[in-house]
Amino acid sequence: MIYTLTLNPSVDYIIELDVVQLGELNRIGNPSKFAGGKGINVSRVLNRMGVSSKALGFIGGFTGDYIVDQLQKENIATNFVEVEEDTRINVKVKADTETELNANGPAISEEKFAELKQKISELTSEDLLVLAGSIPSTLPKTTYEELVGICHKNNVSFVVDAEGELLNKVLPYNPFLIKPNHHELGELFDTTITSVEEVIPYAKKLLERGAQNVIVSLAGDGAVLVNEHETIISTVPKGELKSSVGAGDSMVAGFLAKYQEMQDIREAFRYSVASGSATAFSIGLCTKEKVESLLPQVVIQ
Ligand SMILES: Nc1ncnc2c1ncn2[C@@H]1O[C@H](COP(=O)(O)OP(=O)(O)O)[C@@H](O)[C@H]1O
Numbered sequence: 001m002i003y004t005l006t007l008n009p010s011v012d013y014i015i016e017l018d019v020v021q022l023g024e025l026n027r028i029g030n031p032s033k034f035a036g037g038k039g040i041n042v043s044r045v046l047n048r049m050g051v052s053s054k055a056l057g058f059i060g061g062f063t064g065d066y067i068v069d070q071l072q073k074e075n076i077a078t079n080f081v082e083v084e085e086d087t088r089i090n091v092k093v094k095a096d097t098e099t100e101l102n103a104n105g106p107a108i109s110e111e112k113f114a115e116l117k118q119k120i121s122e123l124t125s126e127d128l129l130v131l132a133g134s135i136p137s138t139l140p141k142t143t144y145e146e147l148v149g150i151c152h153k154n155n156v157s158f159v160v161d162a163e164g165e166l167l168n169k170v171l172p173y174n175p176f177l178i179k180p181n182h183h184e185l186g187e188l189f190d191t192t193i194t195s196v197e198e199v200i201p202y203a204k205k206l207l208e209r210g211a212q213n214v215i216v217s218l219a220g221d222g223a224v225l226v227n228e229h230e231t232i233i234s235t236v237p238k239g240e241l242k243s244s245v246g247a248g249d250s251m252v253a254g255f256l257a258k259y260q261e262m263q264d265i266r267e268a269f270r271y272s273v274a275s276g277s278a279t280a281f282s283i284g285l286c287t288k289e290k291v292e293s294l295l296p297q298v299v300i301q
């Protein structure tokens with residue numbers, strides 16, 4: 001069974017307008033809202049691909065109720081730890097450029113964190129855990145390390161989609177997959193990366209640090225997968241960028257769905273890229289039909 005972990009879920013509130021007039025009253029058309037947060041997005045995309053998963057994490061208040069309700073409507077199983085404060089609302093403004101306003105999220109007590117660790121310790125070697133997104137500010141930077149330590153002890157494979165030290169600290173535990181974008185990869189090495197060619201040596205350093213598969217996305221400029229056997233470069237489909245919110249999460253879900261079906265890294269990577277772009281070309285997350293219509297445009301070498 002695939003489990004996703006979202007320590008800091010969000011209601012994503014997406015506003016579209018031509019131009020933002022700073023300091024003025026801006027009237028907006030129909031905003032969209034979605035149950036979000038990286039792990040939750042992975043569960044939602046997996047579900048659209050016919051793969052079931054269970055969503056874990058912390059949830060609270062009226063925003064938390066909204067998320068649980070949406071997931072129930074989509075028939076996605078959940079096993080959240082309930083907290084008192086409201087789950088955050090992240091505002092995404094799509095005007096001539098995309099601007100994201102991501103909140104901190106609720107405080108998590110030691111007791112609630114212990115409750116979550118108990119749930120993680122019940123996973124077995126038959127399971128895979130996707131740990132994705134930021135962590136609530138009251139939890140230490142070692143949080144993911146502690147959780148993957150539990151997975152490692154119980155032979156649970158895991159995937160991490162996180163930034164900076166959160167990501168760096170899990171590498172020695174051999175994640176099955178990590179998926180930084182090129183900015184996040186650059187930040188890890190205190191450098192700026194702008195092309196697929198520049199990605200490759202740094203992605204290989206993450207293999208040396210312990211990752212089994214590394215996918216690095218460069219938005220509309222391609223994607224790279226490296227593992228100990230091969231280095232694969234992919235084109236990305238062309239289309240109208242509607243909102244890239246959830247595009248990275250869709251890549252993770254697309255990869256896992258296809259890998260579960262075929263155990264073929266190359267096909268899983270192609271499906272992953274098509275899934276990212278299908279979401280980037282949508283308001284909200286991709287559908288399986290849209291992913292499959294873009295697949296012929298994903299060429300790997
Ligand atoms: N402008 C775009 N055109 C086509 N595909 C895109 C575009 N932006 C994002 N994508 C797709 O979404 C994936 C993830 O995008 P990226 O912005 O790199 O990741 P993240 O959402 O994690 O920051 C890309 O690999 C690509 O498949």
Ligand SMILES: O=P(O)(O)OC[C@H]1O[C@](O)(COP(=O)(O)O)[C@@H](O)[C@@H]1O
Nearest residue numbers: 036037038090133134246247248249
């Ligand atoms: O946990 P973080 O890093 O604040 O990110 C949360 C945000 O990321 C998202 O999961 C989207 O992530 P991606 O665009 O990287 O796929 C949103 O749903 C959510 O608002």
